[in-house]
Amino acid sequence: MTTPPRAVIFGSGHSALTLATGLLEDGWRVDVFTRHPTAEILGNPAGLTQLTLPSVHATELALGLGLWQHTAPPAHEVRMRMVPPHGEEFDFTAPLPGPAVAIDHRLKSAYWLQHVAERGGRVHERACTSADVSGFASTRLHDLVVVAPGSDSDLRHLFAPDPDRSGGATDRVVVQAHLAVPEEWLPQRVEVLSCPWGEVMVYPVLTVDALSPFQVRSLSAIDAPPMHVTPYSAVCVQVMARPGTPLDPAFSPEEGGETGAGLPRRHGAHARSAWAHVLAQLARLAPDLAQECSEGVVIAGSELVREVHPQVRRPVTTIQGAPVVGIGDATMTVEHASGQGAGASTWVATTLRDQLRQHGPPFHADVLTGAWEAYWARHGQYTSAFGGFVTAYWSGALPERVLTGFAETVSTPEGAAAWSAGLDDPARMNHLLTL
Structure with a gap:
């Protein structure tokens, strides 16, 4: 009988619980660490x-x-x-x-946590430190170690800054x-x-x-x-x-x-x-x-x-010889004014899940890096470009032809509809940002 793969996820935000739900559906055993109990989340x-x-x-x-x-x-x-x-x-x-x-994020976090538990996930109500992540990584008891806390968590410092990539936010x-x-x-x-x-x-x-x-x-x-x-x-x-x-x-x-x-x-x-x-x-x-x-x-x-x-950090690090992947706000800030925050969290979680299904364990650092790059190729780069367009629109950084082209495009029902479709999926908007 094959032992199901195991994952430990530090965090209980959008990307963490989306990934946990998907992995449970795929037959994984999943442990989720949350800083706040569900009732406390609803009281905050x-x-x-x-x-x-x-x-x-x-x-x-x-x-x-x-x-x-x-x-x-x-x-x-x-x-x-x-x-x-x-x-x-x-x-x-x-x-x-x-x-x-x-x-409301309180509803989503509390009830999604409850949903994960009802599906067989183990939810642990405990604030975790870098030492906790290191301890879990060193045991090799889990096939996958994921860090997905909020942007203010000290756990983000587990991942080195990435000067070569931009999330498009300011x-x-x-x-x-x-x-x-x-x-x-x-x-x-x-x-x-x-x-x-x-x-x-x-x-x-x-x-x-x-x-x-x-x-x-x-x-x-x-x-x-x-x-x-x-x-x-x-x-x-x-x-x-x-x-x-x-x-x-x-x-x-x-x-x-x-x-x-x-x-x-x-x-x-x-x-x-x-x-x-x-x-x-x-x-x-x-x-x-x-x-x-x-x-x-x-x-x-x-x-x-x-x-x-904003912060952009490398999505994979090695702790105690084991690869650890970071998703969500822990590794990249999305421009909130672009409306893409929930989308980025969902797409990185679902892309990581899809890549894990294709490769199967063991999940070495190159596999996890490749999974994150797959997210970047399909979604992340376009979300970043759209965020950059939003932040640069009034700064004078965009060529006049881009500003004029945008105004002319959205002045027609067809162009406005194309922009709306791109808001839903920035990959469909990319050509509109470089008119």
């Missing part, structure tokens, strides 16, 4: 919400991860508004090639809030406003109220019943400010426009102050959009402000 303030575009949504459904298929509010089209510092703004609207959805200050609105006000499209100060994205989201400390303790008990919360539809507003511009909540004109010393607190009063700041600035850019946002009620715990500093 919100993290950064990710838009799940149609192709990624379809992949999640195929994996059995579309747990909110019938309850998440869909977006069926995208509207893009370009607001230059001088001259006329222009906009275009195009249908998406399928429904796009957004799920420094940002992100401000987010979920808004409660009457059902008839719920948008059915993704709205994106782009200007030299940054980007603003507005789209429907399935969110949840944070659990109280008492509820967290009750659901964390050994004999606790299965976890269940009631999500509801809301509006997600995200502002991706360029540092030092008026959209940056740390912007200080009195100090010559420099950003402040940092944003030490991501939630609470600090985040609410940041939200008030960007809402006031949004009124200068798009009064109609600012009015819609001001009429919604900010959902407690959904406010978030965080600095994003």
Whole structure:
């Protein structure tokens, strides 16, 4: 009887749990280490919400991860508004090639963890260090060691910086809030406003109220019943400010426009102050959009402000003689304003899984490197190029012919639809970025 291969995954984010689910389906034995128990995840303030575009949504459904298929509010089209510092703004609207959805990351992480456990995965609630990863690698008990934590985790330092590759992202200050609105006000499209100060994205989201400390303790008990919360539809507003511009909540004109010393607190009063700041600035850019946002009620715990500093690291390292692969934010930051965060996490996980199925154990460093390169060839390079286009659009770095070609292309229904299809899959957009 053949012993099934074993994997240990450090992290419980989008890429980690997508990979864990796929490996379990392939007959692997999977251990997942998560820093927070599921109840604690649901009691925490919100993290950064990710838009799940149609192709990624379809992949999640195929994996059995579309747990909110019938309850998440869909977006069926995208509207893009370009607001230059001088001259006329222009906009275009195009249908998406399928429904796009957004799920509060607390819901997704908690219920996907529960889903992994129900499928036979072993979930360990424990914060892990580099020494833990080293210990697991040294035992050789697992055929695959994966590091997939958040971008702030110290585990990212296991992987060396990669100066030869770019993820297309730049420094940002992100401000987010979920808004409660009457059902008839719920948008059915993704709205994106782009200007030299940054980007603003507005789209429907399935969110949840944070659990109280008492509820967290009750659901964390050994004999606790299965976890269940009631999500509801809301509006997600995200502002991706360029540092030092008026959209940056740390912007200080009195100090010559420099950003402040940092944003030490991501939630609470600090985040609410940041939200008030960007809402006031949004009124200068798009009064109609600012009015819609001001009429919604900010959902407690959904406010978030965080600095994003892009990083690109080599995806494979060797620890105690064993290869270790890093995926997700641990090794590459995707430009959030491109809407490709969820896609990058899904595609790297599914590509790695496909490559492992083709090769079979043992999985040496060259196999894991080749698997990551397969992701880069099919998805990563195009996601990076699109992110680079977004960040360079207002910088003056793009040739005038590219800017003119973009405006002319999206001015037609066919061109706008092609752009929308490229948003869903950046590989289909590559030719539009070099017109």
